[in-house]
Amino acid sequence: MSDVQTSPLDSLMADQEPVVNDFQIMIATVNGSGSQTANSTLLRAIFRMGVPVSGKNIFPSNIQGLPTWFTIRLSKDGYIARREDYHILVAMNLQTVEEDITNLAVGGIVLYPEEWKIKHKRDDVVYYPVPVKALVDESGTPSSFVSYVSNMVYVGVLATLLNIELEQIEYALNFHFSNKPKPVNMNMALVRLSYDWAQDNLPKNDPFTVERMEGKTDGMLLLDGNSAGALGTAFGGVQVVAWYPITPSTSMIDALRTYLSDMRTNPDTGEASYAIIQAEDEIGAIGMLVGAGWAGARAMTATSGPGMSLMTEFAGLAYYAEVPIVIWNVQRVGPSTGLPTRSSQGDVLAAYFLGHGDTKHVVLLPSSLEDAFEFGWKSFDLAERLQTPVFVLSDLDLGMNLWMGKLFEYPDQPMDRGKVMTAEDIQRAGEFARYKDVDGDGIPYRTLPGTDHPDAAYFARGTGHDEKAIYSERPDDWVANIERMNRKFDTARALVPPPVVDEVAGTEIGLIAYGTTDACIVESRDLLREQGIETSYLRLRALPLSDATRDFIRRCDRVYVVENNTDGQMAKIIYMEYPDLAPKVKSIAYLDGMPLAPRWLTRAVQEREQER
Amino acid sequence: MGTRVNQIGLQRNDYKGRPSTLCQGCGHNSISNQIIAVCYELSIEPHRIIKLSGIGCSSKSPAYFLGRSHGFNALHGRMPALATGAIMANRDLTGIGVSGDGDTGSIGLGQFKHMVRRNVPMIYIVENNGVYGLTKGQFSATADIGQELKYAGLNELPPIDICLEALAADVSFVARSFAGDAKQVRELLKAALSHKGTAVLDIISPCVTFNNHETSTKSYPYGKLHEEALQDITFIPEYDPIIVDVHEPGQVQAVRMHDGSHLVLRKLDPVKHDPTDKLAAFRLIEEARIENQFITGLIYVDEHRPNLHETTHLIQAPLVHLTEADLRPSAEALDRVLGEICCQ
Numbered sequence: 001m002s003d004v005q006t007s008p009l010d011s012l013m014a015d016q017e018p019v020v021n022d023f024q025i026m027i028a029t030v031n032g033s034g035s036q037t038a039n040s041t042l043l044r045a046i047f048r049m050g051v052p053v054s055g056k057n058i059f060p061s062n063i064q065g066l067p068t069w070f071t072i073r074l075s076k077d078g079y080i081a082r083r084e085d086y087h088i089l090v091a092m093n094l095q096t097v098e099e100d101i102t103n104l105a106v107g108g109i110v111l112y113p114e115e116w117k118i119k120h121k122r123d124d125v126v127y128y129p130v131p132v133k134a135l136v137d138e139s140g141t142p143s144s145f146v147s148y149v150s151n152m153v154y155v156g157v158l159a160t161l162l163n164i165e166l167e168q169i170e171y172a173l174n175f176h177f178s179n180k181p182k183p184v185n186m187n188m189a190l191v192r193l194s195y196d197w198a199q200d201n202l203p204k205n206d207p208f209t210v211e212r213m214e215g216k217t218d219g220m221l222l223l224d225g226n227s228a229g230a231l232g233t234a235f236g237g238v239q240v241v242a243w244y245p246i247t248p249s250t251s252m253i254d255a256l257r258t259y260l261s262d263m264r265t266n267p268d269t270g271e272a273s274y275a276i277i278q279a280e281d282e283i284g285a286i287g288m289l290v291g292a293g294w295a296g297a298r299a300m301t302a303t304s305g306p307g308m309s310l311m312t313e314f315a316g317l318a319y320y321a322e323v324p325i326v327i328w329n330v331q332r333v334g335p336s337t338g339l340p341t342r343s344s345q346g347d348v349l350a351a352y353f354l355g356h357g358d359t360k361h362v363v364l365l366p367s368s369l370e371d372a373f374e375f376g377w378k379s380f381d382l383a384e385r386l387q388t389p390v391f392v393l394s395d396l397d398l399g400m401n402l403w404m405g406k407l408f409e410y411p412d413q414p415m416d417r418g419k420v421m422t423a424e425d426i427q428r429a430g431e432f433a434r435y436k437d438v439d440g441d442g443i444p445y446r447t448l449p450g451t452d453h454p455d456a457a458y459f460a461r462g463t464g465h466d467e468k469a470i471y472s473e474r475p476d477d478w479v480a481n482i483e484r485m486n487r488k489f490d491t492a493r494a495l496v497p498p499p500v501v502d503e504v505a506g507t508e509i510g511l512i513a514y515g516t517t518d519a520c521i522v523e524s525r526d527l528l529r530e531q532g533i534e535t536s537y538l539r540l541r542a543l544p545l546s547d548a549t550r551d552f553i554r555r556c557d558r559v560y561v562v563e564n565n566t567d568g569q570m571a572k573i574i575y576m577e578y579p580d581l582a583p584k585v586k587s588i589a590y591l592d593g594m595p596l597a598p599r600w601l602t603r604a605v606q607e608r609e610q611e612r
Numbered sequence: 613m614g615t616r617v618n619q620i621g622l623q624r625n626d627y628k629g630r631p632s633t634l635c636q637g638c639g640h641n642s643i644s645n646q647i648i649a650v651c652y653e654l655s656i657e658p659h660r661i662i663k664l665s666g667i668g669c670s671s672k673s674p675a676y677f678l679g680r681s682h683g684f685n686a687l688h689g690r691m692p693a694l695a696t697g698a699i700m701a702n703r704d705l706t707g708i709g710v711s712g713d714g715d716t717g718s719i720g721l722g723q724f725k726h727m728v729r730r731n732v733p734m735i736y737i738v739e740n741n742g743v744y745g746l747t748k749g750q751f752s753a754t755a756d757i758g759q760e761l762k763y764a765g766l767n768e769l770p771p772i773d774i775c776l777e778a779l780a781a782d783v784s785f786v787a788r789s790f791a792g793d794a795k796q797v798r799e800l801l802k803a804a805l806s807h808k809g810t811a812v813l814d815i816i817s818p819c820v821t822f823n824n825h826e827t828s829t830k831s832y833p834y835g836k837l838h839e840e841a842l843q844d845i846t847f848i849p850e851y852d853p854i855i856v857d858v859h860e861p862g863q864v865q866a867v868r869m870h871d872g873s874h875l876v877l878r879k880l881d882p883v884k885h886d887p888t889d890k891l892a893a894f895r896l897i898e899e900a901r902i903e904n905q906f907i908t909g910l911i912y913v914d915e916h917r918p919n920l921h922e923t924t925h926l927i928q929a930p931l932v933h934l935t936e937a938d939l940r941p942s943a944e945a946l947d948r949v950l951g952e953i954c955c956q
Contacts, residue, residue: 237939287693
């Protein structure tokens with residue numbers, strides 16, 4: 001087979017200290033070529049060796065043919081944010097190979113099919129040509145399966161180069177194929193063949209290696225955020241799901257269907273204690289939720305920006321008629337169709353104020369698998385307690401990428417079904433008025449359709465109404481009702497998940513962030529500390545804001561609000577809510593489709609500090 | 613003599629709603645009155661009904677009947693989705709949806725057809741007057757071609773036929789009636805209440821303020837003059853014996869409804885129509901349109917098509933009656949799922 005080509009830096013590299021469990025692999029492929037199996041197999045195998053990993057799939061809005069990149073970051077220190085540089089390039093896309101090589105870190109390595117002629121070779125990286133076609137031919141893979149398994153060649157070669165345990169690769173394949181022997185064996189045969197070829201033919205000429213670690217990933221799982229949110233939703237006792245397919249939220253409903261079919265279907269009769277309806281559009285989807293929520297069911301949907309835009313009118317109705325529903329928005333990049341397969345935190349303002357008139361919503365902000373699971377069930381408790389829509393703003397990065405997370409904890413409180421009056425309750429109270437503030441917290445009592453009492457019924461509506469839900473255009477009725485709803489919104493401040501605060505004594509600088517930027521902040525704070533800049537950190541978990549956030553800002557001299565959008569949307573909400581504190585609050589906001597990277601953020605904070 | 617009550621001890625007044633704020637003589641008020649009459653007569657428990665509507669004059673009317681039933685006045689054209697969610701959440705409820713021609717024929721045509729396609733178990737009434745009343749007299753999509761209105765001028769577009777749209781979406785029950793024909797409206801309502809899927813009632817309901825000229829097919833004068841009833845309709849609840857006049861067997865058709873009740877149709881000459889023949893139903897509507905006829909009665913029925921509860925394999929108990937023990941899987945179930953995710 002082929003000769004290994006070498007570069008002038010080879011001798012230098014050979015003398016280098018080994019780079020162990022602290023580098024990034026970039027796999028460049030063509031969309032639709034089945035690389036997901038190979039990539040998640042590598043990721044899981046390395047995770048199984050106890051090494052902290054994170055994977056990001058950078059894919060096109062396309063079914064077949066456009067370029068796709070997958071990064072696997074190994075971090076012995078446990079960092080899981082996006083890393084901008086990469087050290088190992090698996091170049092399997094001729095379209096992008098030149099650019100992919102250009103961006104490779106100095107001293108990095110390139111695996112590529114040996115038949116490719118690479119025009120502009122760099123002399124500061126190592127090239128490993130691989131006889132992909134010959135290995136596939138030799139494996140005897142039936143022709144109809146070749147395109148599915150070819151990517152196993154780079155899995156096998158990397159296993160040799162980096163010392164990834166073959167047992168873990170086999171384990172990961174079994175996981176991927178649910179222990180079906182035929183696909184596992186077919187893939188594994190090519191992995192072994194490629195592994196052996198590399199052992200015999202590929203003298204290692206680079207410092208990168210994977211070593212088994214202890215204690216870093218114990219008791220952790222590897223999952224995508226959409227599945228975590230779906231599992232939480234299942235443990236929230238969801239009853240009605242209505243949805244319309246849209247990237248990147250679709251896999252959340254897919255996962256939910258799997259979990260519910262497993263846990264909430266009678267195995268003898270096949271009857272389901274839930275309904276999942278694929279609606280004709282997002283308007284239909286949220287309309288079904290409003291009907292179901294009004295009737296007393298726990299109802300949820302998952303969507304993304306364009307879908308949430310379509311849901312606007314119903315969101316306003318649910319807010320004003322006070323109907324509990326849960327809407328997951330797995331954010332992608334807007335405006336408009338934007339970048340459908342890229343991540344952002346661009347829908348914060350849109351979700352918070354979705355609807356015309358004086359509308360505002362409760363918004364949950366998950367930043368991890370654990371949050372996604374917890375908010376999956378807790379969103380229903382909040383929606384029913386507050387009788388209002390609850391938005392969960394996840395994003396593509398959390399939803400569709402594989403993350404490490406702690407094992408989920410079973411809900412620590414029973415389901416909170418909120419203030420619902422039965423026929424007996426009405427009898428005892430002697431009165432039912434749908435929109436009356438009986439308890440002073442702004443949250444009224446409701447009855448459910450089907451309640452057998454002459455006074456139980458009311459006519460829910462989006463039009464102006466009095467305490468008894470009767471149509472009213474009277475100014476005093478309108479004002480009293482809106483003031484009560486605002487009281488309710490203030491009640492929500494104390495009920496939503498409080499922020500997580502890590503306050504460092506003696507520092508003047510505070511960081512505020514939310515959602516998936518958390519991973520970036522965690523690493524960036526360490527990098528800033530190395531530069532002598534200590535920071536306190538408040539991670540928001542929900543809107544509306546609570547006193548804890550206001551007090552944090554007060555205690556800091558200056559606060560940077562970090563977010564993955566262009567307009568600094570959360571910073572704007574803070575300016576609105578706490579105008580007196582606004583001079584202290586600075587926005588660091590950036591969006592180009594990629595999750596924020598710690599080195600970028602570190603530089604951004606340093607620059608801001610120098611400008612002072 | 614005491615006040616008259618029905619089989620469950622309720623008076624007719626117990627089925628009334630708030631006073632109507634629609635115009636005097638509006639066809640919608642007549643339809644509301646027939647709903648009240650039928651629910652009283654069939655001794656329906658008001659708390660088992662939900663009233664649903666969109667936006668428009670028609671959609672205000674659920675406030676004016678069945679005051680002891682929950683109701684939801686939803687968004688313009690979006691009542692079908694809301695009704696679907698409520699009826700999936702609680703399958704014990706009987707949904708009565710009231711919509712109009714703007715609500716169903718324009719902004720909500722998509723939701724209407726998807727509701728019909730799903731065969732959501734509910735009654736869907738279109739109070740059809742061919743005009744937008746609340747915004748003062750624009751043409752709706754069901755207005756006649758060539759019609760002239762003071763505000764809107766000449767209508768040069770052909771009308772959308774609600775019954776044809778329903779048939780094309782595979783409706784399992786569709787009928788047309790006229791608000792001025794109270795008896796027929798009542799009999800069709802009774803049959804619709806016994807139907808297990810979506811029952812579409814397209815009821816021509818004249819707008820006395822904006823569209824009651826005899827040139828309009830949606831006016832009282834036109835309806836009174838031109839109504840061609842397909843059948844004499846008699847609804848027989850399951851608890852009453854079926855007595856069919858057998859003198860003209862070829863002219864009588866008894867349709868057995870899902871709940872065991874019967875709809876007895878006596879054919880009128882010269883119009884002969886078999887309401888279980890879908891192609892005939894299409895032809896009937898199209899021919900009537902060409903000949904400017906005003907056909908009323910049961911156009912098509914299929915008692916066998918599965919409804920949405922059946923196609924989603926929903927359990928028999930209403931979802932909203934399930935308790936936390938039914939809904940939240942156990943801690944052991946979580947351990948098992950996590951074990952499958954981790955496998956380590």
